[in-house]
Amino acid sequence: METCFINSPLGITKIVGDDNGISAISILEEGIISAVIPSVLQEAVLQLQDYFRNERTEFTFKTNAKGTDFHQKVWRELLHIPYGTTISYLDLAKKLGDAKGIRAAASANGKNPLWIVVPCHRVIGTNGSLTGYAGGLWRKKWLLEHENPTNQQSLF
Secondary structure, eight states, X not given: OEEEEEEETTEEEEEEEETTEEEXXXXXXXXXXXXXXXXGGXXXXXXXXXXXXXXXXXXXXXXXXXXXXXXXXXXXXXXXXOTTOOEEHXXXXXXXTOGGGHXXXXXXXXXXXXXXXXXXXXXEXXXXXXXXXXXXXXXXXXXXXXXXXOOSOXXX
């Protein structure tokens, strides 16, 4: 496995992967930026940089996230949430076939190892609240605003 650390507007992004694909992308509060990006990670780095520059809305590099069959099912469903939109945890559970499975779906959502790429940040509370985000709610808010900026000017 190769690892690199890049700067992002939200902190230091750690990317881990090999020839089989990217297995983990996470955000750190601090760290040392990699001087050299391993070749197997370069496409992921470029696509993430494009995302942060508002030049990309989906990712095409190969991924290889590890998780249970249920985790994989939830993460695949997250990939169907369009850029710039959100769904509720209840809607996610319903899409998975069991509205009563909301806690299990939320738990699997929280175990997503591919920050941003598998858009767990697009899942919100039924009442529209920003709940449950491992990277911190301020990052979730930032990502949602990044993907769906309002054109209205601030009144204050």
